[in-house]
Amino acid sequence: MRLLYVAESVPNRDPVHGDGSSMISYEVLRNLPADIEVTLLTYSGPAGLPEDVRSRCAAVHILAPRSRNAALVRSIGGLVGLGKHERATAEAVSTVARLSADSDATLIHGPHALFLSRHVHGPVVLQTVDPWSIRAGMDTAIAGRLRPAYRVRERLALRAERRLPERARLLTVGAQDALEWSQRLGRPVRSIPNGAEPARRPAARQARPVVCFVGSLNYGPNIDAAKVLVGTIAPLVWQQVPEARFVLAGRRPGPEVLALAGPRVEVLANVPSVLDVFESANVAAFPDEHGVGIRNSVREALAAGLPVVATPVAAREQDPHPLLTVEEDTGRFVERIVDRLTGPRPEPEGPEATAVRTWKAVADEYVEELRSAIRPGSADVALGSSPA
Structure with a gap:
């Protein structure tokens, strides 16, 4: 399989500049089967591309985002906010269109890059750690006096999510989020939970508890x-x-x-x-x-x-x-x-005691979704479903 992997930020586990989104793309890329030829398209930022990710990819394209000041004038929030406008450059649109035309499938990772799905040729899978409308709903619930403004942001995010291409397969991390997002959008959403690697610890080394x-x-x-x-x-x-x-x-x-x-x-x-x-x-x-x-x-x-x-x-x-x-x-x-x-x-x-869901198992489930996107109907899921 020739895979175009689009990541909203450089895949990494940097202790300062990394986050949950960059961690997933980092681990999935490192654990993809060897028979998948990966072209990585991402955006430059404070974290550099780790060598183990670069060496895993057949080709790497790192684009410059729009300046934050230029993006701010259009920003509202969520999928239509600052992160999206920083990445919504003419170069990004033309590059994803060109590279996807030469790929068997495209995986877009992160809410700020999902807008690129409208410019993808061929099968496409979209993954977001937390559906942005649901994340915005959490922010609304704890916003206090600014709650009306947060409600506007939540509605705009949901409207943008409803405009995602119907042919795209949707993924998120949590099963509850997948079910709620599926119900909001009226289309299938699959949950693929994150992994972890077992690392047995010795007895606590500290003198105090x-x-x-x-x-x-x-x-x-x-x-x-x-x-x-x-x-x-x-x-x-x-x-x-x-x-x-x-x-x-x-x-x-x-x-x-x-x-x-x-x-x-x-x-x-x-x-x-x-x-x-x-x-x-x-x-x-x-x-x-x-x-x-x-x-x-x-x-x-x-x-x-x-x-x-x-x-x-x-x-x-x-x-x-x-x-x-x-x-x-x-x-x-x-x-x-x-x-x-x-x-x-x-x-x-x-x-x-040692059972743990590994990142290799996670990557295999992403591959399953990609193959299903290439061959529609081969592994369709019900609304909000998740594999056992």
């Missing part, structure tokens, strides 16, 4: 969760385990997160490897109150063998796991953390 929280620390729901962890959960934990330390780790923490640091709270910015954080902790805690999709950091912590205490929002769509405890009540949430800090470290045994 450690609770960790990992996530992008410039993302609104994560900022709120970090505040809850330090402002509400931590004081209750300290009543029983006064020596406990809390570590908040992730990319680009803003002033609100940095202000949470103190004698027993550490903020680690842009950590090169979250595995180091997991290896140094006794338990990961995710008191999320908002969110869409699937929380990657919960899955990665479990893959590292770290016990996790999470709210139902944080544990959304996670498979049952012997190291995962889901609690909605604050008091019980605190007790589960204390149990993990003061009790023996659990050592689950059996296949379920």
Whole structure:
């Protein structure tokens, strides 16, 4: 198969400039079967193209986006917002049309690049981490006084999504998001959840018990969760385990997160490897109150063998796991953390202890969708469905 892979930003796992979207494209590209010839089309940005991605591709085209000032004059939000206008250049349109004509199929990754689907020749698959209208709906729910403006943004995003080509196959990460998006658009949407790689952790190396929280620390729901962890959960934990330390780790923490640091709270910015954080902790805690999709950091912590205490929002769509405890009540949430800090470290045994959905399995499902796009009807899915 000759595949044109269009990514809204350079595929990477950069600890500063990467995000959930660039992580997916990075991992999928690295894990595609060898018989797929990949042409990568993406946009330049602060993160460079990793060599393992470049070497995987038969050809690479990195386009310059429109300047942010020029894009701002047209920006409203979501699929019709700043990110889209930065990428909606004449060069991008002509390049995707030319390259797709020489490809068996095109995979477009990321909401800011979905507009290019109108210019693709041949079969096309569209993937967005979170459907933008659903993401905008979450922002509307927590917007406060600006809620009317956010509702306009949500409606505009949905209108743009409804204009996506009917022939395009639609993908997202979360099964619940796939079902809701499918119902909104009245067309099939498939959920392909992210993967993680198993990495067994040794016993915690710290002299004091450690609770960790990992996530992008410039993302609104994560900022709120970090505040809850330090402002509400931590004081209750300290009543029983006064020596406990809390570590908040992730990319680009803003002033609100940095202000949470103190004698027993550490903020680690842009950590090169979250595995180091997991290896140094006794338990990961995710008191999320908002969110869409699937929380990657919960899955990665479990893959590292770290016990996790999470709210139902944080544990959304996670498979049952012997190291995962889901609690909605604050008091019980605190007790589960204390149990993990003061009790023996659990050592689950059996296949379920190391079972993890790998990125190779994820890439295989993307290939399945691409082959179905090339041969319509060979593996169609029902509205909002997801593979078992």
